[in-house]
Amino acid sequence: GENVEQHPSTLSVQEGDSAVIKCTYSDSASNYFPWYKQELGKRPQLIIDIRSNVGEKKDQRIAVTLNKTAKHFSLHITETQPEDSAVYFCAASRSGGTSYGKLTFGQGTILTVHP
Amino acid sequence: DGGITQSPKYLFRKEGQNVTLSCEQNLNHDAMYWYRQDPGQGLRLIYYSQIVNDFQKGDIAEGYSVSREKKESFPLTVTSAQKNPTAFYLCASSIGRFSGNTIYFGEGSWLTVV
Secondary structure (H helix, E strand, O other): OOEEEEEEEEEEEEEEOOOOEEEEEOHHHHHHHEEEEEEOOOOOEEEEEEOOOOEEEOOOOOEEEEEOOOOOOEEEEOOOOOOHHHHEEEEEEOOOOHHHOOEEOOOEEEEEEEO | OOOOOEEOOOEEEEOOOEEEEEEEEOOOOOEEEEEOOOOOOOOOEEEEEEEEEEEOOOOOOOOHHHHEEEOEEEEEOOOOOOOOOOOEEEEEEOOOOOOOOOEOOOEEEEEOOO
């Protein structure tokens, strides 16, 4: 089955700096890669996603890049703000068989943005 | 997100007891999922259902059971066979069973063994 590795496990930055979180996946058939943000005690919420037919996607201060050959994808947050502090999860899923829509998550990255 | 309701939010289980977590969605989504989250860890899939009256085991199904008798409901039973059930349980749904459909989460249920 799919295995997703996420790094780093913790990330501390100063307000205004950029933050980068990286994930690798094992299943070359995976074709959908979402990123979720989870605040303490709350549900994960989708912040951005990318499909395998594109290499990069941006949404204001957030961007995701995908390298299918190397099987890794990254989340980039620019001009970080204290409210960006949360746990971020990457995930991957594939089409086909009984695995339709089933997400495999990375272990999470605790991002702390210091004012 | 507001269309997925989990209850109860907090639940205490005694040793040897079965408990059931409720999950209801009014989003008309075909697919529903149960994830478990332990402190400092990612989300692990317990069970998922792509259509009514059908469900599949996830990565950590042992000690859990589910049913999908109605499209809008996907209850999870934590049985006494689950030896370490203390965790945060998240129900989720997506519009269809295909990869690339956004998965939305409920607010979660905290289960503690006493």
